[in-house]
Amino acid sequence: MVDVQQKLLDHIPVAGSLVENCRRLVRGAQLLDVPVAATEQYPAGLGPTTQVLAELLDEIPEKLRFSCAECLDWSPAGEGQDQRDQVVICGIEAHVCVLQTALDLVAQGFRVFVVADAVASRHKLDWKTALGRLADSGVVVLTTESVLFEWCEVAGTDEFRQISRLVTGKDKA
Template structure:
């Protein structure tokens, strides 16, 4: 006779695809070429967007002053909804969500990706934190032109309450279990096979 194993509660710090949203901030034609890690950045954002689509996680995309900085790069356009245009560096207002206390949406964990870590990503993170959202920053899916700016943006966002992690950690938290079709697809995203 085997003993039944009690269900173990999942940590509230782990990400569930049922409670997340993904935001892609300002990955635009005139910004990407000046980012030293652009190729890796775009690859990580593609992975997150494809996984979000697989798990039906809502996606948002923004463009900072597209007249001057151009549109979202062609590699991402087919994967994303139409972008919200903004002049304010923070994308929080552009997203139009309001504060957590005024929403009935249970998707209050926000994964932020994009450019630049110390400007638009950081200001969005701080505004969303102030509005009561939990903000998650995949450090390999945000970038700045300068390493120093990126370093201090990570430090400041973490000190303000954002959770810092990696793209792969997020993908497998959204997946949660092995042995499913979703797990196979996430594994292919990660390994490229």
């Protein structure tokens, strides 16, 4: 999760749905034991991660570099101890930190997924252009619901019921 900080969110027209979709992704990942990492861009100036998301996370490293790629303790499959070959990205802004993170991770050998309804920019053209460039660069662009059900894989399980509650918003009741 890339830089979902309140001072940035104040300028994002779709901030409410972005935060909710990021929350769903983080909770879904936690329910299914998918590792979660998050970052903050220059929190001294941009403030902390928005509270509803910060409460779900253990650690949120600070960064000055736009890309988050250096903040991950993972390595592509076949290298190192904590091997991952896929990374799902949500956060802001789509045309800066999300874009540079995704491109860096592709260059490092990861299969990268960017969640279109869980990334945003201040301006719709920046968001739209970033998603086009990412798709052209081999990044898979998909939605929150697609990610959650792909992680779940099968219906009829406790995990499926929990993910379904997340998707329908009934997890907060």
